[in-house]
Amino acid sequence: MLRKTKTKTCRLAAAAGIWLTTFLFNTACGKPGVQAAGGASSPAPVIVQIAELRTDIPIVAELAAKFDADATVEVRANVEGQLTEMSFKEGLMVKKGQILFRIDPRQYDAAAQLAGASVEKAEADLEMAHEQQHLVNAESALRQAEAALLKANQDTERMKPLAARRAVPARDLDAAIAAQSSAAAAVEDARATARTTAVSDRIGLRQAQASVTAARAALQKAELDREQTTIRAPISGLIGHQYVSVGNYVGRGESNLLAHVSQIDPIKVEFSISEKLYLRTHDTVDRKALDHLELILADDSVYPFLGRFTSIARAADEKTGDLLLTARFPNPKGILLPGMSGRVHLTVDKRRNAVLVSERALFDAQGSKAVYIVTAENKAALRTVVTEGSYQGKSIIIKGLGGGETVIVEGSGKIRPGQSVSPQKAAP
Numbered sequence: 001m002l003r004k005t006k007t008k009t010c011r012l013a014a015a016a017g018i019w020l021t022t023f024l025f026n027t028a029c030g031k032p033g034v035q036a037a038g039g040a041s042s043p044a045p046v047i048v049q050i051a052e053l054r055t056d057i058p059i060v061a062e063l064a065a066k067f068d069a070d071a072t073v074e075v076r077a078n079v080e081g082q083l084t085e086m087s088f089k090e091g092l093m094v095k096k097g098q099i100l101f102r103i104d105p106r107q108y109d110a111a112a113q114l115a116g117a118s119v120e121k122a123e124a125d126l127e128m129a130h131e132q133q134h135l136v137n138a139e140s141a142l143r144q145a146e147a148a149l150l151k152a153n154q155d156t157e158r159m160k161p162l163a164a165r166r167a168v169p170a171r172d173l174d175a176a177i178a179a180q181s182s183a184a185a186a187v188e189d190a191r192a193t194a195r196t197t198a199v200s201d202r203i204g205l206r207q208a209q210a211s212v213t214a215a216r217a218a219l220q221k222a223e224l225d226r227e228q229t230t231i232r233a234p235i236s237g238l239i240g241h242q243y244v245s246v247g248n249y250v251g252r253g254e255s256n257l258l259a260h261v262s263q264i265d266p267i268k269v270e271f272s273i274s275e276k277l278y279l280r281t282h283d284t285v286d287r288k289a290l291d292h293l294e295l296i297l298a299d300d301s302v303y304p305f306l307g308r309f310t311s312i313a314r315a316a317d318e319k320t321g322d323l324l325l326t327a328r329f330p331n332p333k334g335i336l337l338p339g340m341s342g343r344v345h346l347t348v349d350k351r352r353n354a355v356l357v358s359e360r361a362l363f364d365a366q367g368s369k370a371v372y373i374v375t376a377e378n379k380a381a382l383r384t385v386v387t388e389g390s391y392q393g394k395s396i397i398i399k400g401l402g403g404g405e406t407v408i409v410e411g412s413g414k415i416r417p418g419q420s421v422s423p424q425k426a427a428p
Contacts, residue, residue: 043420047410048374052356053403057396058289059349059389061281063325065271065295067340069262070328073234075100077258079108079225080251083244090241093334094233094261101231101258103250108226115219122215126208129201137197142190149183156180237263238334262338267331269295269307271344272322281348289347293327296343303342305330351388355397358426361409362387362395371401372408372415374423380408382417 077083085102088094156176163173233239240260244250250258295303307329316323327344329336361371362385369387372380385400401407408415409426 041420043378043422044380044411044415045422045424046372046374046380046408046412046415047426048406048423049358049361049409049426051373051397051401051403051405051407052394054354054356055352057351057354057356057391058347059351059396060345060391061273061277061348061389062296063271063273063344063346065269065342065344067336067338067342068268068270069237069264069338070266070268071235071237071263073237073261073263074257075231075234075239075259075261077101077103077231077251077256078228079103081105081107081229081249083246083248083250083258086242086246088239090239092239094236094239096233096236098233099230100233100239103229103231105226105229108222108229112219112222112226115215115222119212119215119219122208122211126205126212129205129208139194142187142194145183145186145190149180149187152176152180152183231258233261235261235263237261237265238337264334264336264338265331266307266328267336267338269327269329269342269344270324271327271346272317272320272324273346275316275321275323277348278323284349285347293329294345295329296345298341303329303336307344351396351398354388355401355403356391356394357397357401357407358409359390359393359395361407361412363412372412372417373401374406374408374421378421378423380412380415380417380419380421 081103083101084104087099087101094100156173156179159168159173159176162168163170238261240262242259244255244258248255250256290309291306293307293309295305295307297303307327309325309327311326313324357371362369364370365382365384368384370382370384373383375381383400383405385397387395388398389396406423408421408423411421415421
């Protein structure tokens, strides 16, 4: 009996030893569902970057913007007639001076020819006025009258001593005196005629010259009317809808408006700044940066050309208190169109001794912004931070980091404070 009990005990001890050996073997081999007592989880892999301390970071405001044409000009018919041709496609770019429309020019050709004939006649009349000898004849008659008066004076002077000595009859002296008076009257009459003729000739010459001027002006207007039957683009830009079709009579009333041309290179970009921001940044805005404005399009892409600030509204909007600013951006390919929208980046201030971290590192923590940093023991530590805008795709941290910290930029959503991590540097 004692011998059977010992044998059974030895068999149980052997079975227990085999079970323990199997358990330890499975644990050592790491089979699923079995873990060594007191074992720790492996470090979580994370991507990190070094927080960059900067001593001079521009503070950039992102302002909503609307695009508008730099100039819009109406294309109108300045003369009346039937529209015979349209030489453009709606919605495409046109160049200054390009032919857009034609009006039937025949009546204006005839008017120009008639005006040209009037000019020729007026010039001939002017030439005739120069050739007329009215004043010359009047001056010749005056000289003849003066000569006759001189002879009459001489005759009278000779007759006086002879009549005193009774050498000639008294009637001869009387006849000489009468002839002298008649000659004097003839001189006065000739002088008056010469003065009147001079005035008449001057007036006639001026009238002839005025007729030439009027005829030439009429010719110039007729040629201008004829020229305006060909309607050209007043500026280079984008032409819109055609309001009148070929075949219609244009140039009278509302029918003289044919199309609009909008200059979109450069294109005008308008954006508003609040009164509070304007007052806070009036003396801190980077004036050089105003000539290098960055534009973000509606699809969040960065426009490849920089713009230039050009003007600010003379007064704030009474309802919103905002001030309207205007900038102009190159638009050589006509990509930007009036009515489109975007965002303008405006440097309003500079922040000293701030830290830059990737925007991917930030997350919300109980109403605040926070990041995870990696300690010297390769453990995750939570840091609450205060941000102020962004710069070159990174967030500006003004409180919470001092620069040089190892910040987790990827993988923070799967870790907790104090957890061991395996940091890997982010690709440049």
